[in-house]
Structures are given as structure tokens and as C-alpha cells.
Amino acid sequence: MQSAPDFKTRLQVWLPKLVLSPSIAMVLVFVYGFILFTVYLSFTDSRILPSYGWVGWENYSKLFRLSHWEIAITNMAIFALLYMVICTVIGLALAIFLDQKIRGEGALRPIYLYPMALSFIVTGTAWKWILDPGIGIENTMHSLGWESFAFDWIKNREYALYTVVLAAVWQTSGFVMAMFLAGLRGIDNEILKAAQMDGASNWNLYRRIIIPQLRPAFLSAFVILAHLAIKTYDLVIALTGGGPGRATELPATFMYSYTFTRNQMGIGAASATIMLMTIAAIMVPYLYAELREKR
Amino acid sequence: MSVASQDTTIRTGRVTRALIYLTLLLFALFYLMPLFVMVVNSLKPLHEITSGNMMALPEVWTIEPWRKAWSEAQIGVQATGLKPYFWNSIKMVVPAVFLSTMLGALNGYVLTKWRFRGDTILFGLMLFACFIPFQIVLIPMARVLGIFGLAGTTWGLVLVHLVYGIGFTTLYFRNYYAAFPTELVRAAQIDGAGFFQIFWRILLPSSGPIIVVSVIWQFTNIWNDFLFGASFADFSSQPMTVALNNLVQSSHGVKEYNVHFAAAILAALPTLLVYIVAGRYFVRGLMAGSVKG
Numbered sequence: 001m002q003s004a005p006d007f008k009t010r011l012q013v014w015l016p017k018l019v020l021s022p023s024i025a026m027v028l029v030f031v032y033g034f035i036l037f038t039v040y041l042s043f044t045d046s047r048i049l050p051s052y053g054w055v056g057w058e059n060y061s062k063l064f065r066l067s068h069w070e071i072a073i074t075n076m077a078i079f080a081l082l083y084m085v086i087c088t089v090i091g092l093a094l095a096i097f098l099d100q101k102i103r104g105e106g107a108l109r110p111i112y113l114y115p116m117a118l119s120f121i122v123t124g125t126a127w128k129w130i131l132d133p134g135i136g137i138e139n140t141m142h143s144l145g146w147e148s149f150a151f152d153w154i155k156n157r158e159y160a161l162y163t164v165v166l167a168a169v170w171q172t173s174g175f176v177m178a179m180f181l182a183g184l185r186g187i188d189n190e191i192l193k194a195a196q197m198d199g200a201s202n203w204n205l206y207r208r209i210i211i212p213q214l215r216p217a218f219l220s221a222f223v224i225l226a227h228l229a230i231k232t233y234d235l236v237i238a239l240t241g242g243g244p245g246r247a248t249e250l251p252a253t254f255m256y257s258y259t260f261t262r263n264q265m266g267i268g269a270a271s272a273t274i275m276l277m278t279i280a281a282i283m284v285p286y287l288y289a290e291l292r293e294k295r
Numbered sequence: 296m297s298v299a300s301q302d303t304t305i306r307t308g309r310v311t312r313a314l315i316y317l318t319l320l321l322f323a324l325f326y327l328m329p330l331f332v333m334v335v336n337s338l339k340p341l342h343e344i345t346s347g348n349m350m351a352l353p354e355v356w357t358i359e360p361w362r363k364a365w366s367e368a369q370i371g372v373q374a375t376g377l378k379p380y381f382w383n384s385i386k387m388v389v390p391a392v393f394l395s396t397m398l399g400a401l402n403g404y405v406l407t408k409w410r411f412r413g414d415t416i417l418f419g420l421m422l423f424a425c426f427i428p429f430q431i432v433l434i435p436m437a438r439v440l441g442i443f444g445l446a447g448t449t450w451g452l453v454l455v456h457l458v459y460g461i462g463f464t465t466l467y468f469r470n471y472y473a474a475f476p477t478e479l480v481r482a483a484q485i486d487g488a489g490f491f492q493i494f495w496r497i498l499l500p501s502s503g504p505i506i507v508v509s510v511i512w513q514f515t516n517i518w519n520d521f522l523f524g525a526s527f528a529d530f531s532s533q534p535m536t537v538a539l540n541n542l543v544q545s546s547h548g549v550k551e552y553n554v555h556f557a558a559a560i561l562a563a564l565p566t567l568l569v570y571i572v573a574g575r576y577f578v579r580g581l582m583a584g585s586v587k588g
Binding site for chain 2: 012015016017019020022023024026027028030031032033034035037038041050090093094097098099100102108110111112113114115116117118119120121122123125126127128129130134135136137139140143144170174175178179182192196202205206227230231233234237238241251252255256259260265268269271272273275276279280283284287288291
């Protein structure tokens with residue numbers, strides 16, 4: 001019985017790998033193969049269509065001399081910083097407040113979180129008209145009799161980027177709240193009780209014991225927010241279309257317009273490569289650590 | 296892990312508590328305000344928006360903007376309303392969600408119960424694929440869809456969403472099945488049950504919750520996608536999000552804000568309904584994608 005495994009037994013041995021293989025093949029081709037292809041294109045003279053004339057680092061040096069790209073990455077730096085900091089502050093504050101035996105917590109939590117279920121296009125559309133001076137908040141204040149009220153950030157080159165921050169924070173801060181709340185609920189109350197006996201103030205309990213224990217939640221929030229920030233595309237398209245002028249241009253919108261409307265595919269591919277590298281620098285160590293711990 | 300019920304032991308004074316309640320309520324208003332604005336203004340005639348107060352209830356209630364958004368509004372070149380795009384989205388979402396969840400379940404099963412050397416690396420490669428900026432695959436994907444004759448078709452979009460969705464579905468099922476007792480699988484194996492038998496008879500019957508998580512997550516993500524729809528679809532396959540954006544951005548004619556708001560709600564309604572009915576599972580999916588384990 002034991003010797004010479006028949007076909008059926010051998011199939012059973014190979015079956016798991018066989019079942020996994022279509023997914024692996026898809027990921028290898030459509031993700032890693034495509035990444036290699038795009039990176040390769042970033043070193044070629046591709047314009048309207050892919051072409052394979054090697055130009056070395058030319059696209060990258062062109063890219064970093066473009067004022068358009070400089071604006072996009074400066075905007076990204078400002079946007080990402082404000083977005084991540086504000087989301088974290090609001091998320092942490094709401095989580096701590098909700099954790100105080102709040103009546104109606106069950107009703108508040110879904111209200112804070114529902115924007116995550118919406119499309120960024122819906123969010124963008126709603127805020128686009130709310131912030132529009134002609135019909136939105138400014139007009140409302142005027143009709144209520146506050147004639148001098150002005151709020152035209154979305155039409156203002158200097159402030160338009162902050163409206164993108166506002167809409168993005170609205171959409172995702174509830175999610176950050178949920179991450180911190182899960183962290184808070186995992187903290188051991190015995191330590192807190194002991195510290196309370198010793199007469200520690202609430203402020204010190206949070207500063208010295210609770211918030212330091214939320215480190216994993218902070219890390220997850222940072223990683224998720226950073227990757228969402230870099231991928232921000234739909235929201236800008238719906239809210240401002242990158243304008244006024246180039247005031248809200250981001251790398252994702254830059255890549256799209258250079259590749260598909262300006263027919264500078266080589267430069268578009270170079271900008272996509274830089275976006276990938278930035279995300280990889282954050283995600284790869286994080287995923288590596290997460291998967292290692294599990295073993 | 297969803298939110299547990301244990302509260303903190305921190306005690307607070309009455310003034311502090313009042314301030315906490317006030318802050319929580321103000322934020323609730325902040326999150327609800329855009330939804331309120333959308334609903335209220337979608338039920339007003341246009342002149343009430345342009346001449347009046349966005350926060351006010353309608354003086355004349357009308358569902359005309361909804362009718363217009365659904366079946367009459369000019370989107371692109373044709374005055375079709377959102378109706379055909381709604382069906383485009385449905386035709387794309389249903390197979391993509393089904394296929395990605397099914398593959399994710401099988402992958403999770405293999406990666407936890409039939410482990411082999413290098414499986415963690417393969418899983419890591421699949422997981423990283425969830426987080427790439429999709430700009431990096433747009434150019435080759437457009438070429439490949441063209442070569443296979445899938446450019447501009449619903450099936451092309453199904454393929455795209457399947458490929459970039461299996462990372463998450465595999466993650467869900469892998470984490471879920473990791474907690475499933477492997478001894479049961481081994482015992483069934485000794486009794487002569489095969490690979491698929493074990494999956495069908497033993498794992499799948501107890502996978503209800505994680506299937507719901509995966510379906511809801513995939514449904515929400517794919518329904519809300521804009522980038523792939525805008526890049527790879529044409530009139531016959533464009534999803535709701537692309538149609539909504541085209542409607543709002545179109546520059547000709549009078550801007551019918553009430554119709555825009557009605558259209559925005561129509562585009563949001565399916566995912567919002569799922570959230571209201573099964574929000575718990577949605578949050579679980581969100582958390583599994585961030586705080587793993």
C-alpha cells in the first residue's frame with residue numbers, strides 16, 4: 001500500500017499548489033510584470049505609445065526640472081502632512097472621548113465612520129458645492145444676513161489645497177478613530193487602576209500609560225494614511241480637477257495627464273515609478289515586520 | 296478584531312463630561328452635514344439653491360431632480376441619466392466580487408492548511424499588490440486589455456478588479472482560517488477526504504462571517520472605484536462614479552445642482568445601504584486591512 005503513489009495521491013499532493021497558481025500567476029504578471037514594464041518605459045522615449053528607444057535617466061532629469069512636477073510634489077508634501085496629522089489628532093481625540101462610557105456610543109460610531117463607505121467622487125461632489133462661494137457656505141451666510149462673510153478657498157490658488165485636506169479628513173478620520181478605539185479597548189484596566197490608586201491624574205494616565213500603549217495603532221494609522229495620501233486621485237478630480245490653475249495638482253493627477261493627455265508617456269512612467277518607490281519605502285518594512293511576527 | 300465592549304476605568308468630572316459630549320456631538324454634525332446638504336438640496340427646485348440657503352429645508356418639495364438624475368440628465372453626449380451606468384456598475388461588481396471572494400477563500404485555505412516552503416513570501420507578494428499606486432500599472436494594463444480585445448468592456452474591468460482585489464480577499468480568508476483548528480483538517484484527511492471535500496464540507500460551512508466581510512469590502516471598493524473605470528471603460532461599460540463625475544464636471548448648459556446632488560446620492564446609495572445593513576462587517580474588513588491579526 002505504501003509504495004509507488006498512484007496518480008490520485010500525487011494529484012492530492014500537488015492540488016493545493018495548483019489551486020494557488022492562477023492567483024500567483026495573475027499577481028506576478030499583472031502586478032510585478034507590469035511594474036517592471038512601467039519602470040522600463042520610464043527609461044525610454046515613449047510618447048503617445050510605448051516605444052523602446054533607451055534614453056537612460058533623461059525622463060527623470062526632465063521630470064525634476066518641470067515646475068509642474070515640483071508643484072505636484074510640494075502640494076503632496078503639504079497635503080500629506082496636514083492630512084495625516086489632522087486625521088490622527090481627530091481620530092485619537094474622538095476615540096478617547098468615545099471611550100469614556102458615553103451614552104449613545106453605538107449611534108455615534110457609525111456616524112463617524114459612514115464616509116468611508118462613500119466613493120471619493122461622491123465626497124468630492126458634495127464638498128465641491130458646499131465650498132462653492134456661489135451656492136455653498138458663503139452664499140448661505142449671505143442669505144442669513146452676514147453680508148461680509150467670505151469663504152472662497154476652493155477658488156483661491158493659495159488655499160484650494162486646504163479644501164482637499166478638509167474633504168479627505170472628513171472621509172477618513174472616522175476610520176482612524178475606529179483604529180484607535182480598538183487599541184484603547186485592548187488596554188489592560190488593571191494597570192490603570194493601580195496608577196489611579198497612586199493618585200495619577202487623568203492627563204498623566206493618558207500621557208504616560210495609555211498613549212504609549214497605542215503604538216501599534218499609531219503605526220497602522222500612519223501606514224494607512226500615508227498610502228491613502230499618496231494614492232489620492234479621485235477626490236482631487238471631483239473636488240477641484242487639480243485647479244484653480246495647478247493649485248491642487250498631485251503626483252497622481254500629474255501622472256495621468258502627462259501619460260494620457262499630454263502624450264509624454266516616458267515622463268508619466270517616471271512619475272508613477274517615483275510614486276511606487278515612495279509607497280514601497282513605507283509598506284515593505286511594515287508588511288515584512290507584520291508577516292515575520294506571525295511565524 | 297472588532298471593537299470590544301470594555302470601557303476605560305478613567306473617571307471624569309461633570310464639566311469635562313459635558314465638554315466631551317459637546318465635542319462628540321459637534322463632530323457628529325460635521326460628519327452628517329454633507330449628507331444632509333445632499334439630501335435636502337436634491338429635493339429642491341434649482342432656484343431655491345441658487346437664490347437661497349443651502350442649509351434650509353425645501354420650500355417646495357420635489358423629486359424631479361431624482362427622476363432627472365436617474366433617467367434624463369445629460370452625461371457625456373447622451374441624455375440618458377445615470378440608469379445605464381448603474382447597470383454597468385452592477386454588471387461589473389457582481390462577477391468581480393464573486394470571483395475575487397471565491398479565489399480568496401481557496402488561497403486562504405491553501406496558505407493556512409496546506410503550507411509549503413515559501414508560502415509566506417508568496418502571500419507577502421500578494422499583499423503588497425493591494426497597496427501599490429495603480430498609476431504604475433495603467434499603461435501596461437491598457438495595452439494588455441487592448442491586445443485581448445477587452446478594452447472598454449465590462450469584462451475587462453472585471454478582470455482588473457479581480458487582479459487587484461485578490462490580495463485583500465486572500466488576506467481575510469488567510470487570517471480567518473489560521474484560527475481554524477488544523478487537527479480537524481488532518482483528521483478528515485486520515486478519513487480519506489480530499490482537498491476539495493475538506494474545503495466544501497469542513498471549512499466553507501463555517502466561513503459565513505468572513506465571506507460577508509470579503510463580499511462587503513470588495514463590493515464597496517469596486518463600486519467606488521474611479522481610476523480604473525475612467526481609464527479602461529467606454530460608454531457601454533462606464534461605472535456610476537465616472538458618470539457622476541462627467542455629469543458634475545460637464546461645462547455646457549445650466550449647472551443643475553439639485554440634479555448633481557440627487558446623482559451623488561444615487562451613486563452612494565448602494566454602498567451606503569450595505570453599510571447601514573451590515574456596517575459591523577464593513578468595519579471588520581477595514582480593520583483587517585490595517586491592524587492585521
